[in-house]
Amino acid sequence: MTADTKEPKNRYQTSPRAADYTIDQAWESYSAEEHDRWDRLFRRQIEVTKGRACTDVLQAMAELELSPSGIPDMGKLTDRLEAITGWRIVPVAELVPDEIFFDHLANRRFPAGAFIRPESEFDYLKEPDIFHDIFGHVPMLANPVFADFMEAYGKGGQRAMQLGQLHNLARLYWYTVEFGLIREAGGLRIYGAGILSSPNETVFALEDDSPNRIGFDLARIMRTKYIIDDFQQTYFVIDSFEALLEACYKDFGSVYGDVKGKTDLEAHEIEQGDEVITRGTLDYFHKRKAVR
Ligand code: HBI
Ligand code: FE
DSSP: OOOOOOOOSSGGGGSOOOTTSBOOOOGGGOOHHHHHHHHHHHHHHHHHHTTTBOHHHHHHHHHTTOOSSSSOOHHHHHHHHHHHHSOEEEEESSOOOHHHHHHHHHTTEEEEEOSOOOGGGSSOOSSOOHHIIIIIIGGGGGSHHHHHHHHHHHHHHHHHHHHTOHHHHHHHHIIIIITOEEEETTEEEEOOHHHHTOHHHHHHHHHOSSSEEEEOOHHHHHTBOOOSSSOOSEEEEESOHHHHHHHHSSOTHHHHHHHHTSOOBOTTOOOTTOOEEEOOOOHHHHHHHHHO
């Protein structure tokens, strides 16, 4: 059996790291190409995001001074974010183990990838790079209610691991923090980071008739599988961040009990009792299957 020689995906993976997986961002080590790539990602995405991201995200981007002026120095950005909600951004080289990730969140530290995607993965990459984490996740951490939700999520994560319910909680993260939609007076808007950092999914999630859009329901989300490497087949919609926090600010023990007794749902399924906002045609996904 040959040793699994894991080639470092990015130069940070060979950086010395602390026990909590944090590294030094070494902001001065970014090349001109990397700064330029950030600017091109930013300029493309900010155009698509206007009119589609929720009000709080757009306001926070201005407040945090996110801009196409090169890769942000996390130390400076952290100072601005910390002054608003007490959250800090800590550089990491890659995905960190769940228990480390939850501990950071529980202490208002957001682990952000320090590397930027290679040109060959300009449109999509699996791992969270600095553009996904900072353009996608950081603005919402400036919203005081969502900041409380993320801290509670971190604390819940540690408990979920003890109860063996991590996969249920990961679904909550996926369908809110990564792919959540919110109702506003002007219509549905985006707050999920996985959508916000993706030009195509930013349009698809709001305007395509393929996916389902269903009202938020905690136990229902915990039973719903998700797709990793394609657009979502279902998006869940919250009425407000206060409502999200309210729904989740309780002991999940009873919810886990409720979920345990029921079957999981496929990502495209709609079940009795769902608040169906739009019933998807799902044709996008069938087509893709045909293509594959
Ligand atoms: N690590 N750096 C990083 N970023 C993430 O978003 C992340 C992670 N580790 C685990 C994880 N996310 C997911 O398993 C969460 O659902 C917990
Ligand atoms: Fe993410």
